[in-house]
Amino acid sequence: MAATGNGSLLSALREVVGPEAVLYDPDELAVYEYDGALDRARPDFVVFPQTAEQVAGVVRVCNRYGVPFVARGAGTGLSGGAIPVRGGVLVVLTRMNRIQQVDYPNRVAVVEPGVINVTVTEEVAPDGYYYAPDPSSQKACTIGGNVAENSGGPHCLAYGVTTNHVLALDIVLPDGNMLHVGGPAPDRPGYDLTGLLTGSEGTLAIFTRAWLRLMRQPEAVRTFLAIFDRLDDASETVSDVIAHGIVPAALEMMDKLTIEAVEPAVKAGYPPEAEAVLLIEVEGLRESVDVQSELVRQVCQFHRAREIREAETLEARERLWAGRKGALGALGRLAPNYCLQDGVVPRTKLPWILRRVAEHGRKYGFRIANVFHAGDGNLHPCILFDEREPGATERVLECAAAILKDCVDAGGTITGEHGVGVEKQNWMPWLFSEADLDAMARLKRCFNPKELLNPGKVFPTTKSCVELSGDVVERAEKLGIPLV
Ligand SMILES: Cc1cc2nc3c(=O)[nH]c(=O)nc-3n(C[C@H](O)[C@H](O)[C@H](O)COP(=O)(O)OP(=O)(O)OC[C@H]3O[C@@H](n4cnc5c(N)ncnc54)[C@H](O)[C@@H]3O)c2cc1C
DSSP states (O other), X not given: OOOSOHHHHHHHHHHHHOGGGEEOOHHHHHTTSBOSSSOBOOOSEEEOOOSHHHHHHHHHHHHHHTOOEEEESSSOXXXXXXXXXXXXXXXXXXXXXXXXXXXXXXXXXXXXXXXXXXXXXXXXXXXXXXXXXXXXXXXXXXXXXXXXXXXXXXXXXXXXXXXXXXXXXXXXXXXXXXXXXEOSSSSOSSOOHHHHHTTOTTSSOEEEEEEEEOEEOOSEEEEEEEEESOHHHHHHHHHHHHHTTXXXXXXXXXXXXXXXXXXXXXXXXXXXXXXXXXXXXXXXXXXXXXXXXXXXXXXXXXXXXXXXXXXXXXXXXXXHHHHHHTHHHHGGGTOSEEEEOOEEOOGGGHHHHHHHHXXXXXXXXXXXXXXXXXXGTEEOEEEEEOTTSTTHHHHHHHHHHHXXXXXXXXXXXXXXXXXXXXXXXXXXXXXXXXXXXXXXXXHHHHHOTTOOBSTTOSOOOOSSSOOOOHHHHHHHHHHTOOOO
């Protein structure tokens, strides 16, 4: 961090948020040097604002001292988005965790950024409503992080990801100015800044309040577990279900290795000898759900499903979902570390990409578990490893790069929902030309001209784009990834 006199920076931060809301002891800072991904970097200060005015005050102090600052929610991100790669001030929004208003006639909830995703649904469920985007991390991750990453989840197949559910935002710009963007009326004139900011990975503004769309609970829900002896049969079922005109509320896949981890941990009732299971949920009006359920059964049977179980009670349904939502945590039983990737392929390429994932696993010497949003073609290969083994982390990153390159070659992309962050910034040129990246970088500079907000993220180094941090350059060189 710039040697501007940490003492006076500390006093200025304390003046804004109060002395009890600033951390600077190295032991306390250590907790904030990582998120759910592999990169690490320690902030110089952590602050916990409680109001939008305090966020703006912290941002102004950072501008005055010329130090970088990064917003952080729960730190569950899987691409290093909340990692302060250039040090500076980490602005943790978890104390701004109030649901301020629930407006059923307009189907809107107004929430602070530190509200935990699942609490929105918990708040409105007794009245028959819910908030649709449901990342598997929903018991921990915050709405601010969800908006920044444009997060998805099992139930985003039918209803769209976060951007389809955010109506408006209060924001603090990187110079400390406060703004309101968006609104409840559809088709507002002017640029769609809410859309632009959703998915901006904490690089354009800090969100201090969000207006979220609420949905009415469906009249009927039916949940199936389809059990397969061959991975190919399961993945071919996925595109065929949708080809039959059914868009299930959720269509998730787990392979044998995932089941091996989940069953002892969660006891979800997944058969341990199966090669793959599909968790399929259809919902809507009772009559249409019955018709869709019958079609789903027929398609699964056509693709040789060994068994199709239906959850007959709410408890049985919750048990099936507990397995899916607890799967990543359960993988900790199989290895000390995992690197969770997030590629996308056209649905019809799922059988091919899963075979390629297995080939890459064999080549690099890792077991890879697959648990993912199959209906969206959004795969999550979890590469199991032990970071204490010399060279393992480097090989994992090579393996991850090879899988994501295959996704791109198949007409897909390098992230479906976890963002680019630091982890994938050097793979952006696989998707975008220098001119594309330059246009995005120029847009970023309009919001964030001094690059103080969340520097060193999303963009690879180019003559016209943002600089890369040293460790990223070093890693890219090791992997032989060309930097444009
Ligand atoms: C077990 C597990 C399962 C997961 N499952 C899913 C899944 O199904 N779908 C999915 O999409 N993701 C999933 N994730 C990834 C992660 O939970 C999401 O990306 C989530 O939205 C991150 O929220 P967070 O509060 O933890 O954000 P953080 O990790 O703290 O931050 C993420 C990014 O958001 C920015 N940010 C945070 N708050 C703000 C704010 N108020 N204003 C501006 N920028 C901000 C940060 O700067 C950073 O760039 C999973 C993660 C784990 C560990």
